[in-house]
Amino acid sequence: MTARQQQGNDRAGGPDEATVDQPDAPLVAVERLETHFPIRKGLLRRQVGTVRAVDGVSFAIPRGQTLGLVGESGCGKTTVGRSLLRLVEPTDGTIRFAGREIRTQRRGELRALRRRMQIVFQDPYGSLNPRMKVRSILEEGLVIHGMGDRATRLERMAAAVERTGLAAAALDRYPHEFSGGQRQRIAIARAVVLEPEFLVLDEPVSALDVSIQAQVINLLAELRQELGLTYLFISHDLSVVEYLADQVAVMYLGRIVESAPVLQLCRQPLHPYTQALFSAVPSVEPSRRRRRIVLTGDVPSPSRPPCGCRFHPRCPLAEAVCREVDPPQVDLAGHRVHCHVAGRELERSGSDPVAASAAIQAAITAATAGASGPCSDA
Amino acid sequence: MTAAPLLAIDNLVTAFKTPAGRLPAVDGVSFTIDRGRTLGLVGESGCGKSVTAMSILRLVANPGQIESGSIRLTVDGESLELTSLPERRLRQIRGGRIGMIFQEPMTSLNPVFTVGDQIAEVVRLHRRAGRAEARARALEMLRLVRVADPEQRLDAYPHQLSGGMRQRVMIAMALACEPDLVIADEPTTALDVTIQAQILELLDDLRRRLGTAILLITHDLGVVAETCDDVAVMYAGRIVERASAAELFRRPRHPYTIGLLAARPDADRRGGGPLETIPGMVPPPQAFPDGCRFHPRCRHARQPQCAAEVPPLRELSSGHVVSCHFAEEIRP
Numbered sequence: 001m002t003a004r005q006q007q008g009n010d011r012a013g014g015p016d017e018a019t020v021d022q023p024d025a026p027l028v029a030v031e032r033l034e035t036h037f038p039i040r041k042g043l044l045r046r047q048v049g050t051v052r053a054v055d056g057v058s059f060a061i062p063r064g065q066t067l068g069l070v071g072e073s074g075c076g077k078t079t080v081g082r083s084l085l086r087l088v089e090p091t092d093g094t095i096r097f098a099g100r101e102i103r104t105q106r107r108g109e110l111r112a113l114r115r116r117m118q119i120v121f122q123d124p125y126g127s128l129n130p131r132m133k134v135r136s137i138l139e140e141g142l143v144i145h146g147m148g149d150r151a152t153r154l155e156r157m158a159a160a161v162e163r164t165g166l167a168a169a170a171l172d173r174y175p176h177e178f179s180g181g182q183r184q185r186i187a188i189a190r191a192v193v194l195e196p197e198f199l200v201l202d203e204p205v206s207a208l209d210v211s212i213q214a215q216v217i218n219l220l221a222e223l224r225q226e227l228g229l230t231y232l233f234i235s236h237d238l239s240v241v242e243y244l245a246d247q248v249a250v251m252y253l254g255r256i257v258e259s260a261p262v263l264q265l266c267r268q269p270l271h272p273y274t275q276a277l278f279s280a281v282p283s284v285e286p287s288r289r290r291r292r293i294v295l296t297g298d299v300p301s302p303s304r305p306p307c308g309c310r311f312h313p314r315c316p317l318a319e320a321v322c323r324e325v326d327p328p329q330v331d332l333a334g335h336r337v338h339c340h341v342a343g344r345e346l347e348r349s350g351s352d353p354v355a356a357s358a359a360i361q362a363a364i365t366a367a368t369a370g371a372s373g374p375c376s377d378a
Numbered sequence: 379m380t381a382a383p384l385l386a387i388d389n390l391v392t393a394f395k396t397p398a399g400r401l402p403a404v405d406g407v408s409f410t411i412d413r414g415r416t417l418g419l420v421g422e423s424g425c426g427k428s429v430t431a432m433s434i435l436r437l438v439a440n441p442g443q444i445e446s447g448s449i450r451l452t453v454d455g456e457s458l459e460l461t462s463l464p465e466r467r468l469r470q471i472r473g474g475r476i477g478m479i480f481q482e483p484m485t486s487l488n489p490v491f492t493v494g495d496q497i498a499e500v501v502r503l504h505r506r507a508g509r510a511e512a513r514a515r516a517l518e519m520l521r522l523v524r525v526a527d528p529e530q531r532l533d534a535y536p537h538q539l540s541g542g543m544r545q546r547v548m549i550a551m552a553l554a555c556e557p558d559l560v561i562a563d564e565p566t567t568a569l570d571v572t573i574q575a576q577i578l579e580l581l582d583d584l585r586r587r588l589g590t591a592i593l594l595i596t597h598d599l600g601v602v603a604e605t606c607d608d609v610a611v612m613y614a615g616r617i618v619e620r621a622s623a624a625e626l627f628r629r630p631r632h633p634y635t636i637g638l639l640a641a642r643p644d645a646d647r648r649g650g651g652p653l654e655t656i657p658g659m660v661p662p663p664q665a666f667p668d669g670c671r672f673h674p675r676c677r678h679a680r681q682p683q684c685a686a687e688v689p690p691l692r693e694l695s696s697g698h699v700v701s702c703h704f705a706e707e708i709r710p
Contacts, residue, residue, distance in 0.1 A: 072570035179659055209422035209597065211656040214641035218652040236570060243643030243653070266645050280575035282600030284627050284639060285646075294579050295572045298540045 025099060026060035027198055027230045028084065033057045033093035035076075035083045039303060051303045053079040055254035056093070061247075063197075066224065066231040068245030068262065070238055070277070074299055075251040077234045081200040084232065085117055086110065097198065115145045118191035122203035124183030128175040134161070134186055135171040141194050160193035161186070165219060181212035185219065192223060198230045205240060217244060238281050242266050247334075250274050253310040254302050260335035268357035270335070270342040273311050275361055293364055309340065316367040317341045317360070382452040383410035384558055384591050385434070390447035392426075392433045394663075401663035403429040403442070405615035408691075411559065411608075416585060416592040418606035418623065420599060422660050425612040427595045431561050434460065434593075435472050451475065453558055474504040477552030477590075481564035484544060487536040493520075493547045494532030497554055504555045519550035523580060542573035546580070553584060563595045578605050599638060603627050611635050614661055614671035617691065621698040631700045633676045633708060670703070678708055 034056055039049040054076045061067045069077045083090045086102055095102040097113055105113060121127040128137055138157045142148060148156060158168040164185040175183055184204060191199055201220065205213045217240060223229055235241050241248055242262060249259035250273065258271040269275045276293040295314045300306055306313050312322040321340050329336055330343040332351055337343070342360060349355035392404040404426040411417045419427045432438045434449055449460040453475055460468065472478070480486040488496060497519055498512035507515065513532070520528035523546040536544055545565060552560050562581065566574035582605060585592055594606060602609055602623060609626045611619045611634065619632040630636045640654035647653060658675045661667060667674055673684035683703050691699045694706070702708070 072572065181659060209660065210599070210638055210641050211422060212659060214643065214653040214655045217643055218655060221652065238571070239642065239644040242645035243647055262648075263645060276572055280571040282574075282578075282598065282604040283644075284599050284603040284642065292575055292579070294575050296576075298542055298573065299570075 027063040027098060028061040028232070029094075029096040030060070030080075030084070031058045031094045031096075033080065033083060033095060034091045035079050035088055036091045049303050051301075052254050052305060053302055054083060054090075055302075055305070057251070057254070057256055058093075059249055059256065059259065061198075061230055061232060063230055064224075064228055065246045066233055066244055068241035068248040069232060069234045069251060070236065070241050070248060071251035072236060072277075072299060074253075074302065076254040076302065077236075077251050078202055080251070081119065081202050081232060081234050084200060085114060085119055087119070111145070115141075115147075115194050116196050117198040117200070118194060118196040119200040119202065120184070120187050120191050120204045122206055124180050124187055124207065125175075127187055128183055130175055133172060133174055137175075137186065138171070138190050138193050141190065145194060147194070156193055157189075160189040163192070163223070164189040165215075179212075181208055181216060184208065184216055188216075188219065188223070192227065192229075195227075196229070198232070200232045200234070202234045203236070204233075206235065206237060213240070220244065238266070238278060250277065253299060253305050255310060255338070256336075257311065257339070258335075258337045260337075264335055264353065268335075268353045270337045270346070270353060270357055270360060271311075271339045272315050272317050272341070272360060272364055275357075275364060291365060293368060309338070316364050382450075382457060384413045384452060385411045385593075386448075386450045386452075387430075387434070388448045388450075390430065390433060390449065391445045392429050392438055392442060393445050394442045396441060398664055402615055402666070403663055404433060405666075406447075407612070407615075407617055408447075409610050409617065409620060411591050411593060413558065413591055414585065414589045415608065416582075416594055416606045418602035418609045419593060419595045419612060420597065420602055420609060421612035422597055424660055424662065426615040427612050428563055430612070431478075431563050431593065431595055434561065435476060435478065436460065436468060437472075451559075470504065473500050473552075473557075474555050475558050477555070477557040477560040479545070479548050479552050479560060479562040479565045481567050484536065484541070486548060487544060489536055492533050492535055493539070494534075497547070497551050500551050500554045515554060516550075519554050520547070522553070522584070523547075523550045525550075541569055542576060545569060545573075545577055549577070549580065549584070553588065553590065556588060557590060559591045559593065561593045561595070564597070565594070566601065567596070567598070574601075581605070599627075599642065611638075614666050615663065616671060616701065618672065618701045619699070620691070625695075625698050629698075631694060631698065631705045631708065632672075632702050633678050634672050636708070637675075670701070678704055680704065 033054055035054040037051040037053055038047040039051060040046060041048045057080055059067060069080060071077045079088060082088045084095055090103060097117060100113060135157060138160065139153055142153045157171055161170050162168055166182060166185055178186065205216050208216060221244065224231060233241060233245055245262050247259065248262050248265045249256045252273050258274045266278055269278055276295050279293040297314050300313065308324045309322045309327050312318040327338045327340045329338055330346060332346060332353060335353055342356065345356040345359045388408050390404055390407045391402060393400050393402040407430055419430065421427045429438060433444050444461050451458045451460055494513060494516045497516035501507050501512040501515045517528055517532055520531055525531050525543060525546050566577050569577060581592065584590065596602060606623045609621060609623050610617050613634050619635050630639055637656040641656060643653055656675050669685040669687055670689050673679040689701045689703045691701045693699045
């Protein structure tokens, strides 16, 4: 164990037990989470580099709430979701679920916790074993967690598939007999049959057509209400997140650059990246259409993140300080942002996020006016 | 002569003959595209929008076949019937008069040739250009689609480029011979929103500068609203509604279009109860219902008409055509 990891564990030790039974403590609390992957090369598989997929991410999700985690491909949002369940091993940081430190749990304890936290994946074709009947897919978890005997298991499974909008007869069929939307319902049934408290939803509707997507979104909203579930909703589709989430965190290159209550984030974005992201979403409502901010270039590789602010090579407002100094977090009544320029604008406007957001948008408009520069790979 | 649209598709039927029977993926589709205009062809998976595009270039894979209908391309005052044009002539049209951009730039570029060679190949085929001339044109094209360091990129292989960059290369290939029409099949679906914004802006800029018409095939109504002049909505192999983009999004008339628009989530719909949904799912071609194909999912459907009679495309107002028996009575 490295010194850094040791330190992380010590940090977790203190408040860990104290928060176990506090009902108002967040159900999920993540602090300075880091998940790095080694890049190995050559015959000896020597490590030649590190992909810093998640590089210092902190957030908390209160019970019954939904946190939307948005960002573009490669920003690390999926790795965050998997790290929470320890489907990939985090490198550093703390993850507390219901007050317990996930990273230090032993096998048996972790298994017990995993029943309470489930995951639904993006691809309903890849995430269901084609050789297993729906019954076996659902029963596997129940057996592993020792939930009920044969008869009660069947009852639970029938209730779960019916609750997700399928007929109980679906249990005796194979995944290929279902459409994409129905398969996603099966994946959701597999998660909720274990009566979890927390669901990681990793792009659960991205592979679905619009008319089917709305059905599944409604189902997720109903289940949250009825079962009192807490969601981490990971998506690149901002409109879905706007509709479902209470709080939204925007990730860029392994970090959260801005987080805020949903309406605050989409109506008064402060970070230039959030501004660009929301302006890029095409909308059918002319009133919601903003002046599109077209960023130049692509996201740099997470194995070689830029110095200072990670967004600076693409930021229309980047200044000298952005190239050198990692921006500190500016906290404004639940609206957190990591940006030198946004921090200054907030100060100038007397901590008025509406004025600051408008000022930043105006500055970006001025900086990008007429400039359609060449696009370059990092 | 000047009145003839660039492309006129009339009553196109493309079907796949399979052991399970004849599957009419495209079943009587008609539309026109004028020079320099952008038409959005929208619909969900399996509605036949991609098969329509492939039919235009006669690239429908076996056992698919164009069974009837006409596809007329009018260039230089000459009207060509693409459904019956000899293969040799058609090859001059593909890539020469009509460029094509696909969804997945990684699989549609050849991994063993440099991007410069691939763009140059198009030029050499259609322009009878020499090596040096073709390479110069490829460089010019990379500049046009705003690839940084185009001299170096010319010798790069597709895997060395990012997704957005590959799509720029695809666009460069499609536009290398200054085609009259570009067919873009979900050109930004595999890309992130900020990269999508770059590509859509680029396409629009090139259309304005070069006067190329675009047939944009997409499932994303937002993309259509922001980039297209006209829209055709497809459902189960047929066009159910056609109008200018401004008109369609202001006054959608077909229950399917209305349903699609209402099913879109966003912040403004929060707290307003569940999202509107269209019950059921898109039927596969072997199970297309009789009459109006949307009737089993339509809440306005009335019997016996909707289940028995195919609703004709009717012009409700200038340029706005709808295929619904009761379009006049439906309010969004």
